[in-house]
Amino acid sequence: xxxxxxxxxxxxxxxxxxxxxxxxxxxxxxxxxxxxxxxxxxxxxxxxxxxxxxxxxxxxxxxxxxxxxxxxxxxxxxxxxxxxxxxxxxxxxxxxxxxxxxxxxxx
Amino acid sequence: xxxxxxxxxxxxxxxxxxxxxxxxxxxxxxxxxxxxxxxxxxxxxxxxxxxxxxxxxxxxxxxxxxxxxxxxxxxxxxxxxxxxxxxxxxxxxxxxxxxxxxxxxxxxxxxxxxxxxxxxxxxxxxxxxxxxxxxxxxxxxxxxxxxxxxxxxxxxxxxxxxxxxxxxxxxxxxxxxxxxxxxxxxxxxxxxxxxxxxxxxxxxxxxxxxxxxxxxxxxxxxxxxxxxxxxxxxxxxxxxxxxxxxxxxxxxxxxxxxxxxxxxxxxxxxxxxxxxxxxxxxxxxxxxxxxxxxxxxxxxxxxxxxxxxxxxxxxxxxxxxxxxx
Numbered sequence: 095x096x097x098x099x100x101x102x103x104x105x106x107x108x109x110x111x112x113x114x115x116x117x118x119x120x121x122x123x124x125x126x127x128x129x130x131x132x133x134x135x136x137x138x139x140x141x142x143x144x145x146x147x148x149x150x151x152x153x154x155x156x157x158x159x160x161x162x163x164x165x166x167x168x169x170x171x172x173x174x175x176x177x178x179x180x181x182x183x184x185x186x187x188x189x190x191x192x193x194x195x196x197x198x199x200x201x
Numbered sequence: 202x203x204x205x206x207x208x209x210x211x212x213x214x215x216x217x218x219x220x221x222x223x224x225x226x227x228x229x230x231x232x233x234x235x236x237x238x239x240x241x242x243x244x245x246x247x248x249x250x251x252x253x254x255x256x257x258x259x260x261x262x263x264x265x266x267x268x269x270x271x272x273x274x275x276x277x278x279x280x281x282x283x284x285x286x287x288x289x290x291x292x293x294x295x296x297x298x299x300x301x302x303x304x305x306x307x308x309x310x311x312x313x314x315x316x317x318x319x320x321x322x323x324x325x326x327x328x329x330x331x332x333x334x335x336x337x338x339x340x341x342x343x344x345x346x347x348x349x350x351x352x353x354x355x356x357x358x359x360x361x362x363x364x365x366x367x368x369x370x371x372x373x374x375x376x377x378x379x380x381x382x383x384x385x386x387x388x389x390x391x392x393x394x395x396x397x398x399x400x401x402x403x404x405x406x407x408x409x410x411x412x413x414x415x416x417x418x419x420x421x422x423x424x425x426x427x428x429x430x431x432x433x434x435x436x437x438x439x440x441x442x443x444x445x446x447x448x449x450x451x452x453x454x455x456x457x458x459x460x461x462x463x464x465x466x467x468x469x470x471x472x473x474x475x476x477x478x479x480x481x482x483x484x485x486x487x488x489x490x491x492x493x494x495x496x497x498x499x500x501x502x503x504x505x506x507x508x509x510x511x512x513x514x515x516x517x518x519x520x521x522x523x524x525x526x
Contacts, residue, residue: 112378112380113425113426113429114385117385120381121382163381164379164466165466166381166466166468167381167468170381171381174382
C-alpha cells in the first residue's frame with residue numbers, strides 16, 4: 095500500500111520509502127499475476143485483445159498487483175513479461191539446435 | 202668420470218687454439234716455443250717463401266693451425282694442460298666430476314622443478330602485465346575517457362567530491378531508489394561482492410551509489426534505501442545539473458520521461474554498469490550484469506593486485522624498460 099500511496103497522492107511521499115519489504119510484497123503479487131497469465135496462456139497482458147480473458151480469470155491477481163506495486167512498476171513488469179518470454183523462447187531454440195553460445199549474454 | 206673423459210678429449214681437439222703463450226706456465230712455454238718455431242719454419246718452406254719475425258708467425262699459426270702439414274712420424278702426443286712436474290695432476294677434473302652430472306636423476310629433477318617454477322612465474326607475470334596494459338588503455342591518454350571531477354552531497358548531507366575517490370579503490374554504480382528490479386539485484390550483488398572481498402582477500406573497496414533521479418532521491422531517502430543493502434555504501438545526490446554532468450562524464454545514459462506532472466510516478470532509464478576506479482581516482486574497468494558476486498570479487502581482486510600507481514607508471518614510461526609496458 096505504501097508505494098501506491100505516493101504514486102497517487104504526492105503529499106504522502108514521506109512514508110512511502112522504497113524499502114526491501116515493499117519491494118518483496120510487490121514482486122510476490124507480480125509473480126502471482128504472471129502465474130495466472132501462464133495458466134490461461136496469455137503472453138501479452140497489455141494487448142487489448144487479451145483484456146477480457148484476463149478480467150474473467152485473473153481479475154483478483156491483477157487488482158492485487160496494481161495495489162501492491164507503483165503504477166510505473168506495473169507497466170514495466172507487464173512489458174518485461176513479454177520480453178522475458180521471448181528471450182526464453184529464443185534460448186530454448188538455441189539449446190535445441192545445439193547452436194554455439196556466444197561468450198556473453200544478450201541484454 | 203664421463204665428464205672427465207669428455208673434457209679431456211675436448212681439450213685435445215682444441216689444442217692449437219689453446220696455445221696462447223701468455224696464460225701457460227713458463228716452463229711449458231719454452232718447450233712449446235721451440236716446437237712451434239720448428240713447425241712454422243717447415244710451413245714457410247712450403248707455403249710462403251718470405252721470412253718474418255717470430256711474433257707475427259706465431260699469430261698466423263694460431264689462425265691456420267689445422268692446415269699445417271705434420272709428418273706422421275713427428276705427430277705429437279695430445280698435450281696435457283697440467284704443468285710438467287706437477288703432482289696434483291688431475292685434481293681439477295676430479296673435482297668437476299663431483300658436481301651434478303648431466304645424465305643424473307638429480308639434474309632431471311632440478312630441470313623439471315626449475316622449469317615448472319619458471320613457467321608458472323612467467324605466466325603469472327604475463328597475466329598481470331596484460332591486465333595492466335588493459336587498464337592503461339582504459340585510462341586513456343591525456344584526458345580521461347571515463348570519470349572526472351564532481352561535487353555532490355552524500356546521504357548524510359555532507360559534500361562528497363572526486364577527491365574522496367583518491368587513495369582507495371571505488372566501485373561506482375548509477376541507479377535510482379524507485380528502480381523496480383535490476384538496481385536492487387545489482388546492489389545485492391555489490392554488497393555480497395564487498396563482503397567476499399573483505400573476508401576472503403581483506404580488500405576494502407569504497408562502494409558508491411549515484412542517483413540518476415535527484416528529483417525524488419533526497420539524502421534521507423538514499424540513506425534509508427542503501428542501508429538495507431550494505432552499511433558501507435555511500436549514496437550521492439545533488440542538483441539535477443550536477444547529476445547530468447557526472448552521468449555525462451561517466452558515459453552513463455539516463456532519461457527521465459518528458460513532461461512529468463508533479464508527483465507523478467515514473468521510471469528512469471539508465472545504463473547498468475559498475476565502474477571500478479583506482480587509487481588515483483581514474484577509471485580502470487566496467488563490470489556488467491554478466492558477472493556474479495564471486496566472479497566480480499575475483500575480477501576486482503586481480504585489478505587490485507595488478508595496480509601500479511600513476512607516479513610509478515609515469516616513471517616506468519621514461520625508464521629503460523619502457524618498451525615492456
